[in-house]
Amino acid sequence: MHGLDLNMLEWARAQFAMTALFHFFFVPFTLGMSFLVAFFETIYVKTGKKEWKEITQFWQTLFGINFALGLATGIIHEFEFGTNWSTYSWVVGDLFGAPLAVEGIVAFFMEATFAAISFFGWKRVSKSVHLASTWLLAIGSNLSALWILIANGFMQHPSNEFGFFNIETSRLEMTDFWALITQPVAQIKFLHTITASYTLSSLFVLGISSLYLLRKKHVDFAKKSAAVAAAFGLIASIFTAVIGDEHAYEVTNTQPTKIAAAEGLYVGEKGASIVAFGIPKNLPARDVTSNDEAFVFKIELPKMLSLLGKRDPNAYVPGLKDLIEGNPEYGIWPLKKLAQIGAEAREDLRKYHEAKKAGDVEAMKAAKEDFYKVVWSDPKTGLKITKADLIGYGFFKNVDNLDLIHPPVPTVFYAFHIMVGLGFWFIIIFVAAWLKIIKNAYENATLLQKLAVISVPLPWIATSFGWMTAEIGRQPWTVFGVLPTPESVTPIALQNVQATFFMFLTAFVILGIAELKILFTVVKSGPKGAH
Amino acid sequence: MFKNILFFYIDGFKNLSDTGRKLWVIIIIKLVVIFVVLKVFFFPTITSKVSKEKLQDLYVEQLTKVTTNQHKKEE
Numbered sequence: 001m002h003g004l005d006l007n008m009l010e011w012a013r014a015q016f017a018m019t020a021l022f023h024f025f026f027v028p029f030t031l032g033m034s035f036l037v038a039f040f041e042t043i044y045v046k047t048g049k050k051e052w053k054e055i056t057q058f059w060q061t062l063f064g065i066n067f068a069l070g071l072a073t074g075i076i077h078e079f080e081f082g083t084n085w086s087t088y089s090w091v092v093g094d095l096f097g098a099p100l101a102v103e104g105i106v107a108f109f110m111e112a113t114f115a116a117i118s119f120f121g122w123k124r125v126s127k128s129v130h131l132a133s134t135w136l137l138a139i140g141s142n143l144s145a146l147w148i149l150i151a152n153g154f155m156q157h158p159s160n161e162f163g164f165f166n167i168e169t170s171r172l173e174m175t176d177f178w179a180l181i182t183q184p185v186a187q188i189k190f191l192h193t194i195t196a197s198y199t200l201s202s203l204f205v206l207g208i209s210s211l212y213l214l215r216k217k218h219v220d221f222a223k224k225s226a227a228v229a230a231a232f233g234l235i236a237s238i239f240t241a242v243i244g245d246e247h248a249y250e251v252t253n254t255q256p257t258k259i260a261a262a263e264g265l266y267v268g269e270k271g272a273s274i275v276a277f278g279i280p281k282n283l284p285a286r287d288v289t290s291n292d293e294a295f296v297f298k299i300e301l302p303k304m305l306s307l308l309g310k311r312d313p314n315a316y317v318p319g320l321k322d323l324i325e326g327n328p329e330y331g332i333w334p335l336k337k338l339a340q341i342g343a344e345a346r347e348d349l350r351k352y353h354e355a356k357k358a359g360d361v362e363a364m365k366a367a368k369e370d371f372y373k374v375v376w377s378d379p380k381t382g383l384k385i386t387k388a389d390l391i392g393y394g395f396f397k398n399v400d401n402l403d404l405i406h407p408p409v410p411t412v413f414y415a416f417h418i419m420v421g422l423g424f425w426f427i428i429i430f431v432a433a434w435l436k437i438i439k440n441a442y443e444n445a446t447l448l449q450k451l452a453v454i455s456v457p458l459p460w461i462a463t464s465f466g467w468m469t470a471e472i473g474r475q476p477w478t479v480f481g482v483l484p485t486p487e488s489v490t491p492i493a494l495q496n497v498q499a500t501f502f503m504f505l506t507a508f509v510i511l512g513i514a515e516l517k518i519l520f521t522v523v524k525s526g527p528k529g530a531h
Numbered sequence: 532m533f534k535n536i537l538f539f540y541i542d543g544f545k546n547l548s549d550t551g552r553k554l555w556v557i558i559i560i561k562l563v564v565i566f567v568v569l570k571v572f573f574f575p576t577i578t579s580k581v582s583k584e585k586l587q588d589l590y591v592e593q594l595t596k597v598t599t600n601q602h603k604k605e606e
Contacts, residue, residue, distance in 0.1 A: 064551070522550060
């Protein structure tokens with residue numbers, strides 16, 4: 001594709017996905033468990049009862065194992081940005097790098113400082129200082145996630161409110177840091193991610209506690225742990241669903257290709273349905289004439305996509321076909337038109353830099369004026385779209401397969417639906433557990449305990465599928481509408497990426513086994529063996 | 532104050548549990564692999580050897596390849 005080696009692209013993507021998924025194995029556990037440990041310790045400090053100290057220290061040990069093994073696994077992403085994704089780093093580094101730098105400086109040092117007091121300070125600082133450190137460690141860990149998701153929110157929905165494409169430097173540059181950190185997409189992503197993480201860690205604590213109850217071991221410890229986990233998990237899982245709905249609303253209005261792929265919506269509809277269950281076909285959008293033929297079978301919830309995505313049960317939701325061929329009735333431009341404007345912006349960029357080399361000031365001025373020419377404006381909101389804003393679409397000027405403009409439907413559909421389905425399962429588990437706990441009947445609820453144990457790995461699957469929905473669903477863009485993924489990579493030799501891919505794979509497998517082995521050993525020893 | 536902080540860390544490391552000791556060994560091996568082996572041998576910083584202007588030319592060429600190719604075809 002345009003001289004870029006597709007294999008290199010695929011290997012670079014596979015390597016990044018593997019690193020992200022491995023890193024994300026640790027992240028949600030850290031985010032949620034840090035707060036659970038803070039809750040347990042708060043109860044200990046309030047009541048002064050030693051059993052709560054034992055509970056705190058046991059779960060803190062499991063938190064520590066995860067924290068230590070996950071530490072620095074995210075750094076590998078930074079290496080990959082430089083080596084495999086250098087065009088991406090060059091073009092968006094100013095905007096993307098700023099929140100990452102803040103994360104590194106503020107949150108990382110905050111975590112490192114308070115982690116030391118929280119782990120080493122049990123006998124060395126006062127109860128209140130120790131408790132404050134545990135809480136600040138939890139807040140610091142969660143703030144790290146905020147900065148990362150601000151960076152990711154920009155990739156999902158780059159806005160003129162916080163940046164613009166500078167023709168002089170050929171880069172996206174930041175104009176308003178406050179607007180970048182308060183962007184709604186990032187805030188919603190952050191809330192959805194942290195509540196999902198709290199659900200994950202709560203189910204972990206509930207599951208391990210249930211295991212002890214099934215084996216009639218550490219019964220008092222398990223009952224107390226399960227009560228806190230069920231309460232936190234119930235609140236977190238409900239909030240995850242509520243914020244997930246708000247997230248879906250944002251996505252419908254900012255990334256129409258993602259939501260259309262996630263719901264298998266090929267042809268736009270008024271009063272569009274949500275597919276509750278279904279098997280989608282992988283079809284070229286131009287060949288599809290009705291949404292029914294795009295599925296082997298499906299069970300729908302009528303009008304729900306319009307209601308949840310547009311807050312109106314009869315609203316129009318564009319399908320993949322509309323986003324390729326355009327739909328004048330709803331003001332949707334065809335991809336060919338967007339690609340033409342994007343190509344003109346790229347031509348302006350080229351002319352500008354050629355004129356700059358030749359010292360032709362007039363030609364530079366003309367190219368710059370054309371580059372920032374307004375091609376669409378909204379009289380109601382005053383929003384203006386310039387050629388520069390559509391520069392990414394220029395990539396599709398010479399692409400024959402226009403279906404490349406949207407992500408693969410079955411992958412995004414399954415990832416999204418499995419995530420949502422598991423999310424509802426977690427609510428059921430926590431509601432049932434909480435009802436038993438308030439009736440003081442959880443100790444004998446063996447079926448529920450077994451279900452909780454079996455469900456322990458499921459939140460990891462849900463959060464990974466959620467991440468895949470977000471990232472694969474954004475394709476073919478690294479920065480939605482601005483920078484296509486095939487143009488974001490570095491034109492380097494394929495062997496370099498392949499070699500590091502297998503090195504990372506080996507390292508991740510070893511680390512993963514080490515994590516699980518140490519975790520299982522501590523869980524098997526129980527609270528007495530943790531310290 | 533700095534002395535107190537230093538002793539706090541020294542004391543903390545001296546009194547590590549068995550699990551803590553294992554974790555620190557893993558952390559040190561991991562950091563050596565990431566920052567020494569991977570960074571030095573597999574992810575060297577090559578851009579510092581290229582001037583900023585040349586780097587910009589490279590990326591402008593990358594971004595305008597679509598229209599440049601078309602330009603050449605038309606010529």
